[in-house]
Amino acid sequence: MRKDAQINQQKILNAAAKLFKERAVSTVSMKDIAQVAGIGTGTLYRNFPNKSELCMALSLDYIQQFITGEEAQLHNSASSVTKQFENFLTRWLEFRERRIQLLTEIETGPSVMSTFYHSPLYQQLVNLTMQALKPISDNISESELKFRADMLISMLKSDSYAYQREQGLTREQIAINISHLMIKRCD
Amino acid sequence: MRKDAQINQQKILNAAAKLFKERAVSTVSMKDIAQVAGIGTGTLYRNFPNKSELCMALSLDYIQQFITGEEAQLHNSASSVTKQFENFLTRWLEFRERRIQLLTEIETGPSVMSTFYHSPLYQQLVNLTMQALKPISDNISESELKFRADMLISMLKSDSYAYQREQGLTREQIAINISHLMIKRCD
DNA sequence: ATAATAAACGGAGCATACTCCATTTGTCAA
DNA sequence: TTGACAAATGGAGTATGCTCCGTTTATTAT
The missing domain is CATH 1.10.10.60 (Homeodomain-like)
Structure with missing residues (x-):
């Protein structure tokens, strides 16, 4: 160069x-x-090549920091796996709210979803999410774990999350609802 | 007028x-x-007011037809609730593929997500999805059922679905993975 | 019928994303 | 040092979404 x-x-x-x-x-x-x-x-x-990709480049540092922080937390298990997962979700949602403008720009870019999904950014996010999901997903194949990570990320995209907040749910309520949904409970 | x-x-x-x-x-x-x-x-x-809303208006008929068809099917229970749910998903995905261009335009419209979520179209979709989810969701509050319907719709939006297909999953595999995710199994 | 008025029309014009390509510049082999 | 050329530059140009507002038209009261 x-x-x-x-x-x-x-x-x-x-x-x-x-x-x-x-x-x-x-x-x-x-x-x-x-x-x-x-x-x-x-x-x-x-x-x-477009505004979204510029925003992606600017987000890299932030995401990196978040991921590093989470990887440190993940194994500091001071509580149940359920609680740990809920905490992970809450922190992810906190992060989203802090960077909502950049993330929205990335996620709503015209045809950039194709770029986003193939970016290292997304890969790192999937890896982290898989690590967070693993403890609460017994007997699950690696490919199904990946699928669930993709779905979890999809559920919490800007639009969807903003809509839930608008419906009156708090960050914590959303985290709990999601964890109910993702955790295999047998009560 | x-x-x-x-x-x-x-x-x-x-x-x-x-x-x-x-x-x-x-x-x-x-x-x-x-x-x-x-x-x-x-x-x-x-x-x-924009292209997305025009596409929404054009989709109304199609969605209406789909919903009507599903409401007829829902209670024709020839099989297990699990199978019924899987079939519902498969038909929804078929529908998405048939109308993918219109739906993509609607879902990626600039700031139209706010419009979309408040449209009667979305309300109808949520209602249908809640009906489909109900039999496989025991002991769940109405509000949590609504939440899950929102999430299910979010998971299967154009971008996310296109990505999964690109990853090599077939429509049926996606339907199965989703139903594993949504159904509370206690094996 | 006619006048008054609110509603609808339409296209010039603006903003912004993005492209094209003639010109400039950094690099490197001789 | 210099010549050659690949790489990079930049801004005019294009496409498209969307707005503004002067003009036209349907409707209704008289």
Whole structure:
């Protein structure tokens, strides 16, 4: 990679981060970002083919941090597996709320779902979710575990989650409902 | 409502249906639709505030038919509740595949998720899904049943479903995995 | 019939995502 | 150092969703 290209990529990321701090992500246009970065829109689009992918790049750090934090927690088992799973869900929902604008942009990108699902970001998320699901899923094949992780992530996407909140459910109630749904109880 | 307005609304629906038959939904622009309908774009947008809502209006009939058909089936119990639920899922997935373009347009509309979730279309879907879930969900509150219906619909949205198919799962495998997930088994 | 008015019309115009390609620039072999 | 060229640049241009508002039209009261 040429040196100027690398510099421009950094300029873009800085400009986007700056603008996203100042105003709502959805109100920042690609032109704005190019302008603040001091480059042409063509250059912006070569680096990031669309706004969603730019947001993905910006989310990488955050997600990384979340995952690292969770992997540390996962085996600090101070409570029942059920409680542990509920806590994991709650923290994931907290994270979503904190980064809701970026995540919404990523998840609603035009045809970017195809990109998102094939990104390392998604892979890492699936791996973490599988680890969280494993203790509460006895006798389950690896492929079915993967399926459930995909479904769990799908259930908690921005739109769906926002709708549940709007219906009056709290974060905790959602976490509990989800855990009831995912945990095989035999009462 | 003024007579001319009603006529124009019908002209729009006809034009859209015609164009959507001829080429992919995503390649048909609102301008195209207005042109074929023989009206101005302003008129088009007064009738349908965006493409997603136009697609919703066009889907109404299809969904209605599906729901009517299912309500007839639901109580024709020739098999176990589990099998019945699996069949319901399979038919829902068949329906999705047949109408995938319209449904994708509806589900990925910009900020239209808020509209979609509050549409009668979604309410009907939730009601049907709740009916299908009820026999396999013992001792569950009405609100939790609603939650599960929401989640089931969320899991099977276009993006998520397309991803699973791409991963190599067949429609039947997806139906089975979902039913494993939703049914409380105590083996 | 006619006038008054609210409702609907339509297309010019705007904003924004994204593309195209003539021009510039960094890199590297000779 | 210099020449050649692949790589990168940038902004004009295109497509499309959507809005605004001056004009037209259906309806209703008189």
